[in-house]
Amino acid sequence: MHPAPSVILFTTFSGLGFGLLFWLGINPNPPTGWVAFVFFAIAYLGAVGGLLASTFHLGHPERALKAFSQWKTSWLSREGICAVATLLIMALYGAGLVFFGAHWAPLGWLGALGALATVFTTSMIYAQLKTVPRWKHWTTPALFLLLSLGGGALLAGNVRFALPLLIIAGVLQAFAWFHGDGRFAASGTTMETATGLGHIGTVRAFEPPHTGTNYLMKEFIHVVGRKHALQLRVIALVLGFVVPVLMLLMTFHHWNALVAVVSHIAGVLALRWLFFAQAEHVVGLYYGKR
Template sequence: MHPAPSVIIFSTLSGLGFGLLVFLGLGWPAPTGWVAFVFFALAYILAVGGLIASTFHLGRPERALKAFTQWRTSWLSREGVCSVAALLVMAIYGAGLVFFSDRWAVLGWIGAALSLGTVYTTSMIYTSIRAVPRWNNITTPVMFLTLSLAGGALLAGQVTAAIVLLVLGGLAQGAHWLVGDQAFTKAGTTLGTATGLGARGAVRSFEPPHTGTNYLLKEFVYVLGRKHALKLRVIAMILMIVLPVLILLLAPSHLFAAVAVLSHLAGVATARWLFFAEAEHVVGLYYGHRRDVEARQPVQQP
């Protein structure tokens, strides 16, 4: 799929912001006064900034509020409801820490659960799309959740938790790549199954549907070379996991911790770009972008 900057910024920043809110809600740490204000301001800048960025990918951004009405059937709507609830609860919880130096624990736990729920609903927007086999599996929400918590632990200064979660996040990201690389083939979707003509033999497109570009090509078809994908995966893993873990193990100071956060952020952004660039929508079959799959269709002799 086409890696739009708005959704990359959204999924990267909001995951980090809500991850930090999870730890603040649990009381790890539990700052007060101006220190609390700085922590919550950072979390809200990341979370709200990411959510605002996501609206730029909507065809009609001014209609974004209507998405909240479809919470019974839409993960996008559930994400909106959950994110607003999380931000409101955490605002009240944060006010207690900033203005009254008092931690209202129950509110913090509720806010932490809603923040984690927001990341989960975000991941389910992609997981629920059956037309993109790479996303349509359990590794997608696991990867989103672990990386969000890892980033949140980094920002919250929870060194031990951050190291453990970063390692788990790296494993989750690796599993997502490993499972995703085989997902399209295992789904068994071909021109033959799409047209119902597979029983007659191999089905191939005689001509493209039309000579010009269109919305489907712009949004759902993006070709990324395997060599480039492999290089970007290595870069993402080093920046996102390896470098931050080494910094936390060897030089756990405030300055180097900031470097670890920036490295992690750059790595997650790279991985998110790959998340969209490598996602193959089944519509690509009709434009000749999965000929390796078509070629594996058995040709039945008459």
């Protein structure tokens, strides 16, 4: 799949933003006043910035409002609704903390639930696709949720939860890569089933339908990103999980925390790049490519 920067930025930063909103929502002793303002500003910068970035790849962003209508069947539509509802609820909750020093706990819990729902619906956009066997697996939503919660806890300064969550997320990510490598073959879709010519013999693409490229090939067949997959996996694991965990284990200092956050974001960006670049769509089979 084509790793579009807008979608990588969107999933990374909105995941972190909604993760932070979750921890702010369930915090029994949340910050108030200016401290609360800074926390909510960071969360909204991530969540809203990510959502805005995702509209950059639309052909007609001016019609985006129509995307809230099909919640009955479409995970993308559900995601839009969850995101906007969560942002509105948490804006109210945040306003209480920042301006009135009031802690409206039930509103925070509702917002936290909404933040989880938003991240889950985002992940299901990918996990629902039978055409991309690497994504259609329980590890996709599990990883999106763990990364959001772990990164959110890191941003919230919640070391008690950030530490175990990041360790679990790192282990699960390694498992998802390992297991995902065999899922295309396990899906049973081959050039033989794609063409229905398997009963005659082995199928090979002889001539493509056109001399140049096309939308399908640009969108679904991406080989460049896979070339350095192993190196990128190691970089993502070290930056995303190992460095932040080591920083959290050291005595607390603001500089340590900053290094942990920056390193974690860089790691998640790298693994999100791989999430797209390594995912193979079955349509590539018609072109004899993956």
